[in-house]
Amino acid sequence: MLKSDSHIAEVMERVKQETMSDFVGVGLMDTVKRKLCWQWAAGSISQRSLKVEQKPNTGLSGAALRSGRPASISHAISDRERFKLGEPLMLAEQLVIAAAVPIMTDSGEAGIMLLGKRTETRYSSEQLERIFLQISPIGL
16 A cells, blocks of 8 residues: 555655755556556646656666666756657656656555756766665655
8 A cells, every 4th residue: 555645745855855856756557557657746847747657668767667776867868869768757847867766665566766857967876776775665
């Protein structure tokens, strides 16, 4: 069972501040649709963000889900590169730097926390590892 929306919002806001991110979104796997569906967002500038569904094996999110480890972009990318990457939330939110951290809910559902910046300041591997270690054991 997922924790309350207020708890999820609190975790997202804390992660957003700690990583100096402009955007943090949480998506969970919908096993019926076989899609990653984005359900929560902090710092969103697009009304379409929570309507986004994507294939679970594409983009940063897919890499993080497959490996069970954080995945990130090490340099700012253009709109064309974002489109080719297959991470539609990056396009909708105009993110030029992003990182995906795999999460597991208390009920065992797989998901992703996508962090993003609209500036060219990248995430350090230490930042991502710290977030991964903080979120993974507690679940959402």
